[in-house]
Amino acid sequence: MPDAVSDLARAGSFALGSWQVNRIGYGSMQLAGDGVFGPPRDRDEALRVLRAAIDGGINHIDTAQYYGPGVVNELIREALYPYPTGLALVSKVAVRRDDAGTVLPFDQPHQLRSSIEENLATLGVDRLAAVNLRLIDESAPNKRFDAQLAALVRARDEGLIDGIGLSNISNDHLLSAASQTEIACVQNLFNLADQRSLGILEECSRRNIAFVPYCPLGWPRSVRKNQILTSPILAALAARLRATPVQIALAWLLDLAPNILLIPGTRTRTHLAENLGVAGVDLDDAARAELRHFPAVR
Numbered sequence: 001m002p003d004a005v006s007d008l009a010r011a012g013s014f015a016l017g018s019w020q021v022n023r024i025g026y027g028s029m030q031l032a033g034d035g036v037f038g039p040p041r042d043r044d045e046a047l048r049v050l051r052a053a054i055d056g057g058i059n060h061i062d063t064a065q066y067y068g069p070g071v072v073n074e075l076i077r078e079a080l081y082p083y084p085t086g087l088a089l090v091s092k093v094a095v096r097r098d099d100a101g102t103v104l105p106f107d108q109p110h111q112l113r114s115s116i117e118e119n120l121a122t123l124g125v126d127r128l129a130a131v132n133l134r135l136i137d138e139s140a141p142n143k144r145f146d147a148q149l150a151a152l153v154r155a156r157d158e159g160l161i162d163g164i165g166l167s168n169i170s171n172d173h174l175l176s177a178a179s180q181t182e183i184a185c186v187q188n189l190f191n192l193a194d195q196r197s198l199g200i201l202e203e204c205s206r207r208n209i210a211f212v213p214y215c216p217l218g219w220p221r222s223v224r225k226n227q228i229l230t231s232p233i234l235a236a237l238a239a240r241l242r243a244t245p246v247q248i249a250l251a252w253l254l255d256l257a258p259n260i261l262l263i264p265g266t267r268t269r270t271h272l273a274e275n276l277g278v279a280g281v282d283l284d285d286a287a288r289a290e291l292r293h294f295p296a297v298r
Helices: 002-011 043-055 071-080 109-123 143-157 171-178 198-207 223-229 232-241 245-256 269-280 285-292
Strands: 013-016 019-022 060-062 088-093 095-097 103-105 130-134 164-167 185-189 210-214
Touching: 002 019, 002 269, 013 210, 019 060, 043 071, 043 269, 071 109, 088 109, 088 164, 109 130, 109 143, 130 143, 130 185, 143 164, 143 171, 164 171, 171 198, 185 198, 198 210, 223 245, 232 245, 232 285, 245 269, 245 285
Parallel strands: 060 088, 088 130, 130 164, 164 185, 185 210
Antiparallel strands: 013 019, 095 103
8 A cells, every 4th residue: 555655654643652653543443243242244354454554554553352352352463463563552451241242341450450461462462552441431530540540550560561541531530640650542532523522632632642532433333423424514525625524534633633643443445545545635724614613512
């Protein structure tokens, strides 16, 4: 993908803790079966997508042991091991899946440590670039949160991970965590149609912390995703700027703040090429003005 590599360089890079990564990465969640459970629809294509991502210049892959579970990490290892120098593998912990695919909490300090070790084993590495503490409730920062954070600090001090990330958090969680240790990244739901984490993005920008928006096009197969991809605003801008609605939505994120790192996911090389091409889309002032009025939950 020579054009993709050139476009990727245009998007620039940003620090993810001690790692410097390209601002367009790859989210691997969709490689698992439907509902992020079980084997992929097309195993051979999943492997080809991962290899094409690396060939396209991507050096930041987001994953998790509970994708599948285990399925996606095993695909990444099969496709890419031995890993190219400079590839940042980032995972998340604090949840697991049972035999029926139900997502359950797995967030006691010893469970977090176990999950980190399981990620290392399935990926075949000794160290991860970062691990996100994924919160699944809306509780405020408390002693339990502090204990969870301390478990990740110990893993970092022992050399199992390079950076600590936070996912699905409030601004209070970020402030509390940042007062205790260095935070490499924050991963929250954020896109054109859901900007409720804007304040957290702004706090990350002030602190020079990478902000990684998950579901950058909305929840898969959801009303909110359709709201983005079927928007007449995006369709008109895409036609004018010779892009696609997907690329406009992703370009808006890249343009919003330099510390945003994209991890759009896909199961196909066609969509991967579309995602990589976003770096070649330049939003002008007129486009920015139109997108400021996009109907969004704030």
